[in-house]
Amino acid sequence: xxGMSILPYAHEHVQKIRAYKPGKPIxxxxxxxxxxxxxxxxxxxxxxxxxxxPMAMQAIKRASQGVNLxxxxxxxxxxSKIAKRYGVRIEQIVAGSGSSELIELLCHTCLGxxxxxxxxxxxxxxxxxxxxxxxxxxxxxxxxxxxxxDLRAMLRTISPRTRIVFITNPTNPVGTMVQQAELDDxxxxxxxxxxxAFDEAYIHFADPQPDTLRYVQRGxxxxxxxxxxxAYGLAGLxxxxxxxxxxxxxxLHKVRSPFNTSSLAQVAAxxxxxxxxxxxxxxxxxxxxxxxxxxxxxxxxxxYIPSQGNFVLVKVGDGERVYSECLKxxxxxxxxxxxxLPEYLRISIGxxxxxxxxxxxxxxxxxxxxxxx
Numbered sequence: 001x002x003g004m005s006i007l008p009y010a011h012e013h014v015q016k017i018r019a020y021k022p023g024k025p026i027x028x029x030x031x032x033x034x035x036x037x038x039x040x041x042x043x044x045x046x047x048x049x050x051x052x053x054p055m056a057m058q059a060i061k062r063a064s065q066g067v068n069l070x071x072x073x074x075x076x077x078x079x080s081k082i083a084k085r086y087g088v089r090i091e092q093i094v095a096g097s098g099s100s101e102l103i104e105l106l107c108h109t110c111l112g113x114x115x116x117x118x119x120x121x122x123x124x125x126x127x128x129x130x131x132x133x134x135x136x137x138x139x140x141x142x143x144x145x146x147x148x149x150d151l152r153a154m155l156r157t158i159s160p161r162t163r164i165v166f167i168t169n170p171t172n173p174v175g176t177m178v179q180q181a182e183l184d185d186x187x188x189x190x191x192x193x194x195x196x197a198f199d200e201a202y203i204h205f206a207d208p209q210p211d212t213l214r215y216v217q218r219g220x221x222x223x224x225x226x227x228x229x230x231a232y233g234l235a236g237l238x239x240x241x242x243x244x245x246x247x248x249x250x251x252l253h254k255v256r257s258p259f260n261t262s263s264l265a266q267v268a269a270x271x272x273x274x275x276x277x278x279x280x281x282x283x284x285x286x287x288x289x290x291x292x293x294x295x296x297x298x299x300x301x302x303x304y305i306p307s308q309g310n311f312v313l314v315k316v317g318d319g320e321r322v323y324s325e326c327l328k329x330x331x332x333x334x335x336x337x338x339x340x341l342p343e344y345l346r347i348s349i350g351x352x353x354x355x356x357x358x359x360x361x362x363x364x365x366x367x368x369x370x371x372x373x
Contacts, residue, residue: 041331079095100240104126120143292352316345
């Protein structure tokens with residue numbers, strides 16, 4: 001006997017959510033196209049093409065014998081190393097399953113019906129999802145003409161109901177940055193009842209890198225969030241951290257699950273912090289290959305947004321069609337329909353070989369489109 005649908009009894013806020021859609025996995029593409037997974041290039045999810053830090057991999061091997069035991073619920077060793085690296089107290093550090101969990105913990109702590117979250121229109125899609133989950137209102141602020149955050153407009157938008165302002169720096173999916181002077185001006189005026197969350201998942205690729213820790217050190221209600229998924233190459237392990245005031249950190253610890261970071265993630269992240277050579281190699285690869293993409297886009301007559309991240313947003317016309325045609329050639333890119341940018345694709349920077357495959361596929365697809373006109 002078929003039971004009654006449970007959907008009407010699910011939480012009303014959950015019913016309205018449109019689930020987050022990640023980049024298409026290699027395995028799924030291989031099954032659909034009957035291709036060898038090794039012949040597929042994935043440049044859709046801003047992952048590190050060099051792989052994980054070798055020092056992190058060694059740490060994982062050593063720690064793998066203990067996976068029958070629960071991890072350290074406080075992530076003490078990892079938090080201690082982060083605190084020493086950034087010159088803060090361990091009580092100011094919260095470890096998370098990627099920075100995405102830290103975003104959720106902050107929203108869980110501060111949001112509810114009647115509260116507001118402010119963020120730029122072109123920034124991480126998780127922010128409006130969190131508002132829906134907790135029954136809060138998402139206040140969207142248009143980006144400036146150069147696609148960067150409009151902090152003055154954000155200030156004007158803040159109300160007594162505002163609890164969090166997210167500044168994504170560099171911002172995903174467009175890759176633009178807010179520089180130090182603008183941040184200082186904003187933080188000098190933001191009301192005390194608002195937490196300013198700096199989502200810095202891509203900060204290692206930026207030049208220059210604004211100093212946002214100064215706001216935490218001054219005791220302002222700021223949270224600096226970073227991840228080991230991008231520059232450190234540990235996306236599959238899910239590890240990130242937040243640096244904030246002891247008061248805010250204490251609140252985040254109250255809402256996180258007891259063992260929210262695995263033992264392997266903790267040791268790998270701690271080891272990755274010491275692998276400065278891998279970090280330099282990852283950043284250098286992105287910067288050199290980014291210049292290559294820009295030169296090729298200029299040759300093809302394509303407009304793009306200069307990026308400070310490890311990805312670039314390029315205007316290709318019918319983004320979904322170009323994505324589908326590149327997919328047939330074994331190159332996975334990211335269409336931007338979900339961001340309201342149907343003419344664009346976001347391309348993650350890969351290895352030189354992967355980027356050659358991508359640019360060749362893109363030129364072929366766009367060339368065919370031109371012949372059909």
